[in-house]
Amino acid sequence: MSDARTQILRRLAASAAGGVPCPRLEPRRFDWTPEEARERLGAMLEAVHAEVHQVGNDWPRVLAEQLSRAGARNLVYGAEGPASRALAAGWPEDGPRLVGFDRPIEEMREMLFEQADAGFTSCLAGIAETGSLVLWPTPAEPRLLSLVPPIHCVLLARDRIHSTLHALMVNQSWPERMPTNALLISGPSKSADIEQTLAYGVHGPKRLMVLIE
Amino acid sequence: MTSELRGRARQALGRDRVRANIRRAMDGLIDKRRAAFPDDEELERLRDQGMAIRDHALANLPSLLEQLERNCAADGIEVHWARDADEAKGIILGIIRRHGGEAVIKGKSMVSEEIGLNRCLEEAGVEPIETDLGELIIQLAEEHPSHIVAPAVHKDRREIAELFGQHYPEEPYSEEIEHLTALARRIMRERFKGTKIGLSGVNFAVAETGTLCLVENEGNGRLSTTAPDVHIAVTGIEKVIARLEHLAPLLTLLTRSATGQPITTYVNMISGPRKPDELDGPREVHLVLLDNGRSRIHGDPELRATLRCIRCGACMNHCPVYVRIGGHGYGTVYPGPIGSILEPQLQGLARQGELAQASTLCGACAAVCPVRIPIPQLLNRLRQEQARAEPKARRPGAWIEGIIWRGWAWIHASPARYRGVAGLLARTAWLAKRSLGPWTRTRTAPPIAKRSLHEIARDEGLSHE
Numbered sequence A: 001m002s003d004a005r006t007q008i009l010r011r012l013a014a015s016a017a018g019g020v021p022c023p024r025l026e027p028r029r030f031d032w033t034p035e036e037a038r039e040r041l042g043a044m045l046e047a048v049h050a051e052v053h054q055v056g057n058d059w060p061r062v063l064a065e066q067l068s069r070a071g072a073r074n075l076v077y078g079a080e081g082p083a084s085r086a087l088a089a090g091w092p093e094d095g096p097r098l099v100g101f102d103r104p105i106e107e108m109r110e111m112l113f114e115q116a117d118a119g120f121t122s123c124l125a126g127i128a129e130t131g132s133l134v135l136w137p138t139p140a141e142p143r144l145l146s147l148v149p150p151i152h153c154v155l156l157a158r159d160r161i162h163s164t165l166h167a168l169m170v171n172q173s174w175p176e177r178m179p180t181n182a183l184l185i186s187g188p189s190k191s192a193d194i195e196q197t198l199a200y201g202v203h204g205p206k207r208l209m210v211l212i213e
Numbered sequence B: 001m002t003s004e005l006r007g008r009a010r011q012a013l014g015r016d017r018v019r020a021n022i023r024r025a026m027d028g029l030i031d032k033r034r035a036a037f038p039d040d041e042e043l044e045r046l047r048d049q050g051m052a053i054r055d056h057a058l059a060n061l062p063s064l065l066e067q068l069e070r071n072c073a074a075d076g077i078e079v080h081w082a083r084d085a086d087e088a089k090g091i092i093l094g095i096i097r098r099h100g101g102e103a104v105i106k107g108k109s110m111v112s113e114e115i116g117l118n119r120c121l122e123e124a125g126v127e128p129i130e131t132d133l134g135e136l137i138i139q140l141a142e143e144h145p146s147h148i149v150a151p152a153v154h155k156d157r158r159e160i161a162e163l164f165g166q167h168y169p170e171e172p173y174s175e176e177i178e179h180l181t182a183l184a185r186r187i188m189r190e191r192f193k194g195t196k197i198g199l200s201g202v203n204f205a206v207a208e209t210g211t212l213c214l215v216e217n218e219g220n221g222r223l224s225t226t227a228p229d230v231h232i233a234v235t236g237i238e239k240v241i242a243r244l245e246h247l248a249p250l251l252t253l254l255t256r257s258a259t260g261q262p263i264t265t266y267v268n269m270i271s272g273p274r275k276p277d278e279l280d281g282p283r284e285v286h287l288v289l290l291d292n293g294r295s296r297i298h299g300d301p302e303l304r305a306t307l308r309c310i311r312c313g314a315c316m317n318h319c320p321v322y323v324r325i326g327g328h329g330y331g332t333v334y335p336g337p338i339g340s341i342l343e344p345q346l347q348g349l350a351r352q353g354e355l356a357q358a359s360t361l362c363g364a365c366a367a368v369c370p371v372r373i374p375i376p377q378l379l380n381r382l383r384q385e386q387a388r389a390e391p392k393a394r395r396p397g398a399w400i401e402g403i404i405w406r407g408w409a410w411i412h413a414s415p416a417r418y419r420g421v422a423g424l425l426a427r428t429a430w431l432a433k434r435s436l437g438p439w440t441r442t443r444t445a446p447p448i449a450k451r452s453l454h455e456i457a458r459d460e461g462l463s464h465e
């Protein structure tokens, strides 16, 4: 196998002249006020069928209401996540049942795939240009929380909205600290594979609820 | 060979329903792309950046691949190298066997089509499960993708409903798209939950961070790479880019050119397997780097531009030949303009050289390509090479062609001669219609205008400049 490697690299080396400078990007900039950026983010998300709610610190109650209305019986969340304490503290008695994702997936798989109605995560940032939510799943908030349950709920702090992906990557020095998995999520799961007609909720969440605090 | 492509094209032209499906879809995609790039200046700037990023990556390919390997390995991704399709399949099968895998859930991957992975897995007793809705449809129909972005674009909802009906007779029949999509979701859930091995392609591999970037809308790609114990990513060696920030312009070029979306629903950046303290994610991630002819293409300074391709599909959406004969008309894994330059290079001119003829050189592909691949120029280059390789005897009409072109040049060299002949043509159009000979057997002869553009312009009072 190692000779495949050597051979390929040797062949490429014979023709790779180098000499092409690494492109300096001059990405497009937007001078949105924080207000405008938030509006843009919301509008872009809504355009792809996400549900956006501007919330105050009673957001757990708002979320519980929305979920009850959607018929969700439970909400799976990372019990150690950054917003989890506030979620549990503000959760109404009669809200959907809260279930912690606190064991390895091998033990959670059955519950997550068969019973979970909704999953809750926090969010590292929002990107106004494209209407995207940036998630860096952590041990406290595993990757599948935002993927397997039919409803994904996200809490985004309003001071975390950036204009573009490029600005975010550069400002936060992503290259030095990429996590095992980084995600941009822009709306609920969808497909246009049949007659170019959009249908929502293919394999990922059917609904995406975004709470901007 | 010659007759094979022609035969397939003729067949494809006869399938009216397929042609209508493709026409409709391509028109839609063209409109969506146009709406996604409202600002010409921005588009051209982005295309410059896209081209520069890809050129830089190709000029430094070996060192970037080594850097990618180092950074992947540092985070626990195991990198494998494959000279050709067989080696790649051997590596993949080896990993699957080591884990006792009986099935593989697959995200969309054109490279897996290129190496014929599904057939290989089936022969080895491993079930390949296509999870992308379009790929699933194609797998049920036992066909190949007809488009690199929208694999089932040639099928309409009725055909798809019938297909699902045959394979899942216990499910209620419906031609509603919502219903068909929901059915695919139900069928796949079990497989996502229970399958140990996942396989995917890669859109961009970032050398600087050892990151595999995948874009998709359905969530099947994320599931295939996150839910199983083992994730195998397979990609061509040309997919590497130097820096993480290069993703920003490439992503926007890719999704806007492909489907007119500002961004896909999911952009998935994978830099390693599950860490000890993490609760989910695959325990192993493998990256298979495939050459399969790419290093040879890389060796030619002109043809190397082919490797800039980011597989957006825009060139096929805008191609008058693709729209008429569809992906299956080409008979290759990669159809359309990109296929017409890539396949003859991957498989050799002797086998696929005729593809370079399957173009009118109208230039629509190059005008939309987000990384500015000069496809018509490369087609010409391949044609020349083929003509040089072909014995003269195989082109019996060549001497007539010579005379015709010399006459054409003579007429066009003088305004008086040109006007004279144009006037003559207008009056004898009825004659020409009959005598265009073999040319009109497969085409409708264009009507020759009664009055020339010159005459009309003169009457309208337009002057010479």
Ligand code: SF4
Binding pocket: B308, B309, B310, B311, B312, B313, B314, B315, B316, B338, B365, B368, B369, B370, B371, B372, B373
């Ligand atoms: S050749 Fe250009 S337009 Fe065609 S698929 Fe590749 S990147 Fe897209």
